[in-house]
Amino acid sequence: MTPKEIVEYLDNYVVGQQKAKKTIAVALRNRYRRMQLPKEMQEEITPKNILMIGSTGVGKTEIARRLAKLLGFPFVKVEASKYTEVGFVGRDVESMVRDLVANAINLVTQEQKELKSRDIDAYVEKMIIEKLLPPLPKNAPEAKQQEYRQSFERMRERLRKGELDDLEIEVEMPTPRFEMGESNMPPEMSKVQESLAKVFGALNQQNKKEVKVKEAKELLRQSASEKLLDEEQIKQEALKRAQEGGIIFLDEIDKIAVSNQNSGRQDPSKEGVQRDLLPIVEGSTVHTKWGPVETDHILFIAAGAFHVSKPSDLIPELQGRFPLRVELDSLTEEALYEILTKPKNSLIKQYQALLGVEGMELAFEEEALKAIAKLSFLANERTEDIGARRLHTVIEKVLEEVSFEADAWQGKTFTVTADYVHGKLDTIVEDEDIARYIL
Numbered sequence: 064m065t066p067k068e069i070v071e072y073l074d075n076y077v078v079g080q081q082k083a084k085k086t087i088a089v090a091l092r093n094r095y096r097r098m099q100l101p102k103e104m105q106e107e108i109t110p111k112n113i114l115m116i117g118s119t120g121v122g123k124t125e126i127a128r129r130l131a132k133l134l135g136f137p138f139v140k141v142e143a144s145k146y147t148e149v150g151f152v153g154r155d156v157e158s159m160v161r162d163l164v165a166n167a168i169n170l171v172t173q174e175q176k177e178l179k180s181r182d183i184d185a186y187v188e189k190m191i192i193e194k195l196l197p198p199l200p201k202n203a204p205e206a207k208q209q210e211y212r213q214s215f216e217r218m219r220e221r222l223r224k225g226e227l228d229d230l231e232i233e234v235e236m237p238t239p240r241f242e243m244g245e246s247n248m249p250p251e252m253s254k255v256q257e258s259l260a261k262v263f264g265a266l267n268q269q270n271k272k273e274v275k276v277k278e279a280k281e282l283l284r285q286s287a288s289e290k291l292l293d294e295e296q297i298k299q300e301a302l303k304r305a306q307e308g309g310i311i312f313l314d315e316i317d318k319i320a321v322s323n324q325n326s327g328r329q330d331p332s333k334e335g336v337q338r339d340l341l342p343i344v345e346g347s348t349v350h351t352k353w354g355p356v357e358t359d360h361i362l363f364i365a366a367g368a369f370h371v372s373k374p375s376d377l378i379p380e381l382q383g384r385f386p387l388r389v390e391l392d393s394l395t396e397e398a399l400y401e402i403l404t405k406p407k408n409s410l411i412k413q414y415q416a417l418l419g420v421e422g423m424e425l426a427f428e429e430e431a432l433k434a435i436a437k438l439s440f441l442a443n444e445r446t447e448d449i450g451a452r453r454l455h456t457v458i459e460k461v462l463e464e465v466s467f468e469a470d471a472w473q474g475k476t477f478t479v480t481a482d483y484v485h486g487k488l489d490t491i492v493e494d495e496d497i498a499r500y501i502l
Contacts, residue, residue, distance in 0.1 A: 066092045069133070076129045076408075077122045078401045079392060083115055086389045087126065090362060094136070094308055097360075109359060112344065112384055114316070114374060115366040117391025120450020123366040127312040136308040137167035137301070143365075144318035146336050156339045160349040160356055163309045167301035168353065175292050186287040187280055192218045194232040194279075228277040298353050309361040317367030320376040337378045344384045394443070394450050400436035402451050410454055414462060423472035425465070430481035435461065438488045445492070446499050460501065461487050 064072070066088035073084045090113055097108045115123050124140070131138040139162045146156050176183065196218055199211050221227050274282065319336045343349065346359035365385055367374075374382065394402070403411055411432070415425045439453045461484055465477055491501050 064092075064133075072133055073126060073129055076406050077125050078405055079394075079398050080117075080122050080126070083117075083122075083126060083389045083391050086113055086387055087130070087364065090364075090387065091130075091134070091310075094362065098307065109346070110362040111387050112363040113365070113387040113389060114385035115364065115389050115391060116369055116374060117366075118370070118393055118448055118450055119368050120448075120452040121391045121394055122451070123391060124314060127314070127364065127366070130310070130312075134310070135170070136310055137163050137170055137305045138310045138312070139163045139166050140312040140314060142314050142318075143316045143336070143340075143367075146319075146339070147332050156336065156343055157349045159311055159313075160305075160343065160358060160361070161351045163311060163361070164301060164305045164351045164353055164356055167305040167309065168297065171297045171301045171304065172292065175297060176288055179291055182291055183284060183287045186291060187283045188219055188222055190234075190283050190287070191222060191227075191232065191276055191279055194234070195227070195230065222276070225277075228275060230276050231273050232276060232279055233271050233273050234279050234282055302354050302356060305361070306357050307360055311361060311363050313363055313365040315367060316365040316377070317369045317372050320367075320369070320372035320374075322372040322376045334378065337381050341378070341380055341384070344381065393448065394440075396436050396440040399439050399451065399454060400433055403432055403436060403454060410458055414458065418462075418466065418469050418472075418477075421469040421472070422474055423469055424476040425462075426476055426478040428478060428480050431479045431484050434481045434484040438484070438492050441492050457488065460491070 066085065069088035069091060070081070070084045073088075077084070090111060093108075094110070097105055100108070115126075117123055127140050131140065139159065141159045141162065146154050146159075192215060196211075196214060199207055203211075218227075319333045319340075321333050343358050344363050346357065349356050349358060363385070374388070392398075403409060411427060418425045435454070435457055439457045442457065443449065443453050461479065465472070465479075491497050
């Protein structure tokens, strides 16, 4: 996608923040541009990492979330505050790269399944039909074999039409695949665990079960995928994609900055996390259970509110590794109104769909929406500014009674007016102490 197309896509879900959208769109397009260059030039061009600065609830994480759905690149979102310095108990920073490779493996596996879906379907059909129509011995006469082939095709036709769905057949239940649950585990340890799992899996032979053909189709797809997909090829492609096109979104990076006010006394591991992070962002080799991954061309997008600390409180070497800085705007009353109404699946549409399940229609007057935006803006000003997240709390408060009594409104329309909104919220917003607890 061109930068313009990426921005247009993000406009459907994130209101405003054009500077951030443009910067990220260009950075993503540069990934594609680099891949078209000769190999020697590719090695020289390193990604320009991005630091997004903005208050909570202005759209930093939402941009990342939408990008994850849009891209064919391996993508992982992590919180910097979850990591600890080497030597402390907790997650080490290298686990984010292992998470990225796991994501790439899933991505490539899914693509391969789609590419080979016809082969997988044919394999499943063959397995089911052979249960219902056992194959002839190899030395059977040609006439018998011809007759068998015709019966086989007729059976396949019936299977595809769903006529055999209620018949019961005996299938071997697939052995549950071992998945590494903790990416913080050293690669050597995870390999040992996998080996043990395979040994115990072999000892605990696959058990057989009588199931209906409809259920057997799903159960047999897993074993068909394992037989038809090339795991080594998937692994190599995933490692390549993680290295060349991987994106790590590093949220809450401000939480590991050491401000001059506390000089790191509150958490001595903060600066250590930054120093551990530095070689990964600069470019190093991380060992995973699938193989080594070089991080030189992984794109890092960091984000933080920086209320207590400043970007300059990060260690200079780490600051230098995020050359693109973009500041996100705080949300105005007008922006909050647009967030309510503009996005594809806006909050208003979500609540209308939820209450539509009860058979009632929920309508909002224009002035009511403006009142919700205004009162959310005032609540942000008078208490903590939590951006668009305030809208969730405010709307929930406005619709609390309606939602509770929804069954009584079946087949009717409930219209939310400006007076109704003010009646529910005015006293709460005006009293700062109450607003802190309720909104």
